[in-house]
Amino acid sequence: MDNLQIIGSEEWCVFNDLGIPAIKARVDSGAKTSSIQATNLKIVSRDGQEWVKFEVSPLQENRSIAIECQARLVARRMVKSSSGISEERLVIKTPVTIGEDTFEIELTLANRDTMEFRMLLGREALNERYIVNPAVNYQLKSFEDSKINTLYAPYFKEKTGLKIALLASNPNLYSNKRIMEAAEARGHEIHFLNVEQAYMKLDAHSPEIRYRGGIILKEYDAVIPRIKPSVTFYGCALIRQFNNLGVYCQNSAEAITQSRDKLFASQLFSNHDIHIPITGFAKSPMDTKDLIKMVNGAPLIIKLLESTQGKGVVLAETNKAAESVINAFKSVNTNILVQEFIKEANGQDIRCFVVNGRVVASMQRQAQKGEFRANIHQGGTASIIKITADEKKLALKAAKVLNLAVAGVDIIRSNKGPLLLEVNSSPGLEGIENATGKDIANAMIMAIEKRLKFVN
Structure with a gap:
């Protein structure tokens, strides 16, 4: 014990073989294996062995720097992430330099975009080398900002890209931050514009938008x-x-408006032979009983026309309960839809993320126990899924x-098909x-580049 060095809760690591001059790591003795942020993974064969090519963005707040790395693949392991999702991760072995010491460690290649640190240093790397003092940081080596800027100077790109506006309300939301990062990573200039702080000048000769x-x-x-x-x-x-x-505009005003009007959207889908759960709509409370019967009776779903992310969606388990809820909504002049309940879905649905006519990612969402709707915003869980040709x-x-x-397209599996x-x-x-593990924000920016015929 006397010859063990003290290591802090945060330390700088250097990976010369991977070409990473410095990356900040969270020291976590609770994790067995170390992991590093990696994207665009590709397995290749070399001299009868499997190697993996991948990209690392080592600086947390700068995705414009992406270092291309490669290493021999040593294992595939099932790992449970901090969000509780089990996934297979690729494992490599490579030398790491911490302070003055260099030794080999295993690294799992993981999507750590949502984590505070691009790297996690686990206990296999710590055993018989270090004692962790969580009250201190950077005990073995510290890099000043000027040194980091010098080390990464060759990787900085000159901004010669598009000028893009992200029109939203909260710059701190994960989605908005990721889109901003992705645009900057591809060399574009992007500005966050708060919807409610912009205003218009309507004029035939000189129309304007001001902020x-x-x-x-x-x-x-x-x-x-x-x-x-x-x-x-x-x-x-x-x-x-x-x-x-x-x-x-990546999504037009007309497209957004009709997608937000659930009744109009449902009518469009029916008109284009797109199958949806049997849906009913009525104005008068006198039609409530027949409305319930029309969608095959209880249990049934009652949803506000303006509901989002599962809010304003109710499961009525009996006809009597359905009548009470429907009439209560109608009494306050709130427009609702009633929809048949797909029992065989077992609280699962599928979210397909569509960008420019391609499904770039799909996940299955499972409702938490006791809930009927698969909504990760309300405690449900998500996992990757391979969708069928019909679902695509x-x-x-x-x-x-x-x-x-x-678009985020939500699909449910039923006995009648998707x-x-x-x-x-x-x-x-x-x-x-x-x-x-897909970089969807990047796909959105690339779609804009393609639409505007931009060549980087």
Whole structure:
């Protein structure tokens, strides 16, 4: 014990063989194996052995730096992430330098975009080498910001890209941060614009959009709308104004508006032979009993037309309960849909993320025990899933009918085949990126580049 060095809860690591000059690691004796952030993994064969190529963005706040690495694949392991999702991870072995010492460690290649640190140093690397003092940091070597800037200077790219606006409400949301990072990583200039702090000048000769303090918003190449439901009307007005100024909007105001109107969207789907659970809509309370009968009776789903992320969605388990809920909503002039309950789905549904006519990722969501709706925003769990050809066709057709370039398409499996639940025009990225390991934010930016014929 006397010859063991003291290591802090955070330390700098160097991987010369991988070409990583410095990466900050969280020291975690509770984790067995060390892990490092890795994307774009590709397994290749070399001299009869499996190698893995991957990219590491070693600086937490700068995804524009992506170092291409390669190492021999030594294992595949099932690992349970901090969110409770089990997944297979690739394992490599490579030398690491911490302070003055260099030794080999195993690293699992993981998607750590949501984690505070790009690397985790586990107890296998610590055993018989270090004693952890969680009260201190950087005991073995410290890198000043100036040194980090010097080490990574060759990797910084000159900004010669597009000028993009992210039109949303909260810059700290995971999805918005990831989109900002992805745009910057591809060399674009991106600005966050709060929907409610922008305003318009309507004029035939010189229309404008201005931002807080009178800043004129001009010379944007593209707008990525992430409009929350409560500001749909105003947000879509801004999108139309951007469109009138010649700016490409990734989702149009018309597409967002009709996707938010669940009744209109359901009518569009029915008109285009897209199968949905049997759905009913009525105005008069006198029609309640027949309305319930029309969707095959209880149990049934009652949902507000403006519901999002599972909010405003109720399961009525008996006809009497359904009548009470429906009549209560009608008494306060709230528009609702009633929908048949798909019992065989067992609280599961599928979220397909569609970008420019491609399903770029799919996950299965499982409702928590006692809940009927598979919603990770309300405690459900998510896992990667391989969708069928029919499910893929359904997702793509639904997005196309609504004319959405970016869409989260929710599907449920039934005895009659896949059924469309709804389509979200501002789908969240956190759950599906964590579940699938796919860089969806990057796919969204690449779709804009393709649409604008931008060559990097």
